[in-house]
Amino acid sequence: MPLNLQTSRARQQVVEPLAVQLIANPPLENDTADTIVHQVATSPVAPPAFTVAVNTTNDSNIISGADLSRLRPGDAIAHANITGSITAVDLTVTPHQATVSTNATATGAIAALNVTPPSFNLSLYQIVATHQAFEGDSAGTLYVTLDVYATDGINAADSNGDGKDNTDLTTKTQVGTVQFQLVMDTVLANARVPRT
Known part of the structure; x- marks a missing residue:
């Protein structure tokens, strides 16, 4: 018996270059929280009048x-x-x-x-890298967590006057988490293997 399928799909979306450049801001290190925050923002954008x-x-x-x-x-x-x-x-x-x-x-x-409106830079997303090592771990295991936060522009606020979205992470949307471990003894031992 013949099978007759009828489907419809959206036309393939054309991907075009961004009208603005993306800027990777210098990482912000927080020694107390053992975190490094990597922020990606837009180059200056001029909203329409x-x-x-x-x-x-x-x-x-x-x-x-x-x-x-x-x-x-x-x-x-x-x-x-x-x-x-x-x-x-x-x-x-x-x-x-x-x-x-x-x-x-x-x-x-x-x-x-x-x-x-004035032109501004807007934070698009942030990656917060948290590093932990536990006392008594003889192998020297480093536990790394990468939390990814995205912004939607709703909470854009230039609280420090630098032209960038400075809202804290609690007002952003967490979109993913990656966790992994590095056993430092193994890493260092592999790095010391003689090379030819």
Whole structure:
């Protein structure tokens, strides 16, 4: 009896080079925790400019709007009523509010306030290498754990002002762990075998 299969599959995805370069930042060593953190980030990325509807009040540095969720501190804004940079955003109030570095020169509704986000580097993933050796282990076993964490950009925050995502590992997603052991006596013995 003939078998008749009908299937559908997505067209093969074309892989293209990244528009940005990846940067391997210098490892960060923590002697207390016996860890080394390797971080990979993007080269500077310039987010696209956008517009947002806001209201201004003359001589006030507070702007308000129904949805200011796209604004971030550091965003440059430009309009005849107000020009400056965003220093804080409050999404807990209705309407939303944002603080600007300068005061407005006029009161009114702005249908399309021009917003230009600053360029930034963003952490993409981190590999945390933990090294442990236990007292009394006569073979000198080194236990190594590699934890891989990925970022999704949601918690991007430049807490130290260096242009990179500095959120701690608890706000990132752990995507994998690899563990292995190195018996140092064996490694050193193999390294000392005479070579021809």
